[in-house]
Amino acid sequence: MRFDDPHSFARPWETSVQHLALDLEVDFGQRQLTGTATLELKRSDGASELVLDTWGLAIDQVQGNDGKALDFAFGEDQGILGRPLVISLAPSTQSVSLSYRTSPNATALQWLEPAQTANGNHPLLFTQSQAILARTWVPLQDSPAVRFTYEAQVRVPTGMIALMSARNPRRRNGDGKYSFKMTQPIPSYLMALAVGNLEFQSLGPRTGVYAEPETIDAASWELAGTESMIAAAENLYGAYRWGRYDLLILPPSFPFGGMENPRLTFATPTILAGDRSLVSLVAHELAHSWSGNLVTNASWNDFWLNEGFTTYFEHRIMEALYGTDHAEMLALISRQELDHEIETLGASSPDTHLQLSLAGRDPDDGMNLIAYDKGFFFLRMLEEAVGRSAWDDFVRRYFDEFAFQSMSTERFLDYLETTLLAPAGTSRERLHVDDWVFGPGLPADAPRPSSPALARVEQEIQRLLAGTPAAELATEGWETQRKLHFLRNLPGALKERQLADIDKTFGFTETGNCEILAAWLLLTIRHAYQPADAALERFLMSQGRRKFLKPLYDELARTEAGCKRAVEIFERAKPGYHPVAAHTIEALLR
Ligand code: BES
Numbered sequence: 001m002r003f004d005d006p007h008s009f010a011r012p013w014e015t016s017v018q019h020l021a022l023d024l025e026v027d028f029g030q031r032q033l034t035g036t037a038t039l040e041l042k043r044s045d046g047a048s049e050l051v052l053d054t055w056g057l058a059i060d061q062v063q064g065n066d067g068k069a070l071d072f073a074f075g076e077d078q079g080i081l082g083r084p085l086v087i088s089l090a091p092s093t094q095s096v097s098l099s100y101r102t103s104p105n106a107t108a109l110q111w112l113e114p115a116q117t118a119n120g121n122h123p124l125l126f127t128q129s130q131a132i133l134a135r136t137w138v139p140l141q142d143s144p145a146v147r148f149t150y151e152a153q154v155r156v157p158t159g160m161i162a163l164m165s166a167r168n169p170r171r172r173n174g175d176g177k178y179s180f181k182m183t184q185p186i187p188s189y190l191m192a193l194a195v196g197n198l199e200f201q202s203l204g205p206r207t208g209v210y211a212e213p214e215t216i217d218a219a220s221w222e223l224a225g226t227e228s229m230i231a232a233a234e235n236l237y238g239a240y241r242w243g244r245y246d247l248l249i250l251p252p253s254f255p256f257g258g259m260e261n262p263r264l265t266f267a268t269p270t271i272l273a274g275d276r277s278l279v280s281l282v283a284h285e286l287a288h289s290w291s292g293n294l295v296t297n298a299s300w301n302d303f304w305l306n307e308g309f310t311t312y313f314e315h316r317i318m319e320a321l322y323g324t325d326h327a328e329m330l331a332l333i334s335r336q337e338l339d340h341e342i343e344t345l346g347a348s349s350p351d352t353h354l355q356l357s358l359a360g361r362d363p364d365d366g367m368n369l370i371a372y373d374k375g376f377f378f379l380r381m382l383e384e385a386v387g388r389s390a391w392d393d394f395v396r397r398y399f400d401e402f403a404f405q406s407m408s409t410e411r412f413l414d415y416l417e418t419t420l421l422a423p424a425g426t427s428r429e430r431l432h433v434d435d436w437v438f439g440p441g442l443p444a445d446a447p448r449p450s451s452p453a454l455a456r457v458e459q460e461i462q463r464l465l466a467g468t469p470a471a472e473l474a475t476e477g478w479e480t481q482r483k484l485h486f487l488r489n490l491p492g493a494l495k496e497r498q499l500a501d502i503d504k505t506f507g508f509t510e511t512g513n514c515e516i517l518a519a520w521l522l523l524t525i526r527h528a529y530q531p532a533d534a535a536l537e538r539f540l541m542s543q544g545r546r547k548f549l550k551p552l553y554d555e556l557a558r559t560e561a562g563c564k565r566a567v568e569i570f571e572r573a574k575p576g577y578h579p580v581a582a583h584t585i586e587a588l589l590r
């Protein structure tokens with residue numbers, strides 16, 4: 001099936017990459033990867049070229065499988081898309097081998113100084129390829145509609161380990177040479193590499209965690225439930241097909257919560273709250289092993305098929321493990337986040353459609369909570385319409401039937417209609433499916449979760465506003481989610497003495513739980529509550545998760561004094577941020 005991808009120059013319907021063999025040297029001094037990429041090709045009749053995506057790559061030489069040099073030329077530089085590399089194939093060429101070097105500005109690579117790690121003695125490198133950054137470190141067809149298997153040889157300084165989205169070593173070896181194999185075909189955005197002073201700890205028969213020695217114990221305690229999450233996921237939607245499932249806890253500059261690199265999820269250390277209250281992130285990244293990594297969005301316009309299904313699946317895993325009450329609490333929190341996102345984007349904004357039109361834009365700019373939470377509620381609406389048992393059968397069959405394939409929105413809707421809706425006696429029209437997918441905002445029939453636990457939190461807010469001291473509120477047993485709900489639903493105009501009372505009671509300024517701290521700091525900026533100023537600065541300087549940075553900088557930028565402060569903090573913090581996070585903050589402060 002041919003899928004057009006506005007973010008790739010490749011023409012896989014003519015010549016496509018089937019297998020990649022990488023041979024790379026990691027040079028921390030030069031901040032550069034050097035080596036060769038050998039691509040095995042499938043050519044259709046008459047195809048005489050191979051077109052690859054590249055960004056900032058220096059290509060020294062291209063050879064065919066017969067060892068003879070092949071002509072190659074770069075096309076025009078097209079900004080974030082980089083430059084197409086066109087290789088002229090000989091009639092007998094079955095594979096090409098490129099000698100290349102990355103640029104020190106490669107956006108997929110974050111090179112951390114020793115001081116940016118917990119250990120402080122070794123540098124660390126990690127990649128982030130999604131959405132269109134793989135082309136900054138490997139010359140390939142950088143489209144989610146192309147899948148290939150890979151193997152790699154990676155040389156790193158001794159004392160460090162290399163890890164990839166593939167079969168991984170457990171421990172550091174003496175010579176710094178590591179080999180990898182990924183025998184299942186994956187799209188380029190799932191290519192991943194990390195290099196550092198990392199240790200492994202087993203969590204269960206097929207799960208484990210890698211982290212710096214200073215973090216490994218906290219990480220393995222927090223993630224101890226991973227094995228049972230896999231069991232819950234399999235019980236819902238079929239076998240986990242990737243062999244092992246390990247996690248890598250990165251230093252705090254990792255710009256995302258998590259990234260579903262196959263066999264090895266990359267994650268932020270900000271999920272290590274010390275009470276396992278933020279493990280829904282693991283459920284999310286694990287769920288991508290089905291939605292995304294098995295059945296993959298055909299282009300970034302179909303991003304909701306990855307993230308909406310994954311958010312839905314995440315909620316089902318959480319429900320299976322923690323029960324309906326907890327799951328409904330999470331669902332209501334999602335609903336609030338979604339309502340807020342729609343309000344921010346504008347209820348008629350095309351960026352609130354499930355299917356996006358990102359041609360000519362940086363896909364990163366169109367990726368907001370809509371794909372996640374509107375996607376989630378759309379699928380939940382379908383579940384409610386046909387009943388859970390028919391719906392679950394459908395989802396299981398969907399993952400099975402389209403495993404290792406690409407899925408476009410249209411292809412999905414056809415499949416949905418013939419396989420689920422028609423047999424269930426309903427239809428696309430009746431369920432307003434097209435409004436959901438191609439229309440803005442949130443249709444009126446969107447599910448509204450109800451959570452008695454969160455309703456009680458709202459009652460306590462009312463009591464607080466009526467004058468009850470914070471210490472007398474009924475807050476016993478409030479876990480992260482109830483505290484979050486409390487903070488997010490406090491009104492916009494509190495008195496300084498009320499904030500001080502809340503802070504004294506809950507200790508928010510000093511909390512080590514980043515979700516709660518971020519919500520609290522947002523409130524303190526809004527109220528110009530100065531006792532939290534130092535904590536705000538510390539938070540912005542010490543971690544680079546974009547989800548936390550963006551709202552805080554946004555809120556600061558609302559006033560003139562705040563804006564000055566934001567710019568001043570950003571200047572100092574920027575060297576520690578990942579390029580994608582720095583880019584986002586720079587754009588909003590401009
Ligand atoms: N695949 C995404 C991360 C991503 C999306 C990276 C788009 C680059 C471009 C990952 O699965 C994700 O959604 N992470 C979330 C956490 C999740 C629990 C909602 C994040 O990083 O915040």
Ligand code: ZN
Pocket residue numbers: 284288306307310
């Ligand atoms: Zn995701």
